[in-house]
Amino acid sequence: MGLGLCALGLMFVGLLAAFEGWYRMTLRELPSLPTPPDATDRLPANLARVYWSLYEPWGSMTVKPMWPWTVAWTVTRIIVSRPPRMDVPPGWTLADTVARHWRPEDSQRIRWRERLTIGIWLTRHWTAEELLAFEARRRPLGHGLRDLPEAARHYLGKEASNLTLAEAALLVTMNDDPQWREHPGCLIDRLQPRRDGRLRRMRMTGLLTAEEEAEARAWPVVLSAQWARACKPCPACSVP
Numbered sequence: 001m002g003l004g005l006c007a008l009g010l011m012f013v014g015l016l017a018a019f020e021g022w023y024r025m026t027l028r029e030l031p032s033l034p035t036p037p038d039a040t041d042r043l044p045a046n047l048a049r050v051y052w053s054l055y056e057p058w059g060s061m062t063v064k065p066m067w068p069w070t071v072a073w074t075v076t077r078i079i080v081s082r083p084p085r086m087d088v089p090p091g092w093t094l095a096d097t098v099a100r101h102w103r104p105e106d107s108q109r110i111r112w113r114e115r116l117t118i119g120i121w122l123t124r125h126w127t128a129e130e131l132l133a134f135e136a137r138r139r140p141l142g143h144g145l146r147d148l149p150e151a152a153r154h155y156l157g158k159e160a161s162n163l164t165l166a167e168a169a170l171l172v173t174m175n176d177d178p179q180w181r182e183h184p185g186c187l188i189d190r191l192q193p194r195r196d197g198r199l200r201r202m203r204m205t206g207l208l209t210a211e212e213e214a215e216a217r218a219w220p221v222v223l224s225a226q227w228a229r230a231c232k233p234c235p236a237c238s239v240p
Helices: 002-029 045-053 068-081 092-101 112-125 128-136 148-156 165-174 178-182 184-204 210-217 225-230
Strands: none
Touching: 002 068, 002 112, 045 128, 045 148, 045 165, 045 184, 092 112, 092 128, 148 165, 165 184, 165 210, 184 210
């Protein structure tokens, strides 16, 4: 019995070592690795919290490094408990999204094993703030806007650092749908319940307190005066 358990233990350690060896070998084959964004590109606190909620169902903005034993534990838990949804370590979904969108020099696409390797590497070397800043600059915004801070000035007439929690939730919600991005003024009555739904989910996952949610939901949905003047009638206004 003792020898059997020892053999199983050695086999498990061997599998972990093989996985780490595969990871390091694939890492060496990559021509380059992602460069973290500058500190000045990081999202302000309110916008970062809301943007984090798009990817991670966790109340803390922390990235758990993906070590071999982390992968083994995650896979084992999924096989044994068969949860209704696949729970992965905090930060993995966002890291995997960044890995999917990143392109090495002179390359148009990366293979699945390279994407997996880059995602693991990101969880070990980047913070939640760096992952959010990188991905926020690659989110489609419409109207020629390059990033969420520029969208804040365009739609709300404010700097991203000055957004309230309600405004940050509105900005992120507005960019969920191309139609909302193009004609937000025509769909304000739909944006508010969607914004409030996002705030409710954030409170349920621990990203907000009940007091913060209540205060944010009481905030009206208002677009900048400049955007309202530039907005033209759109077909979306007549959609039931």
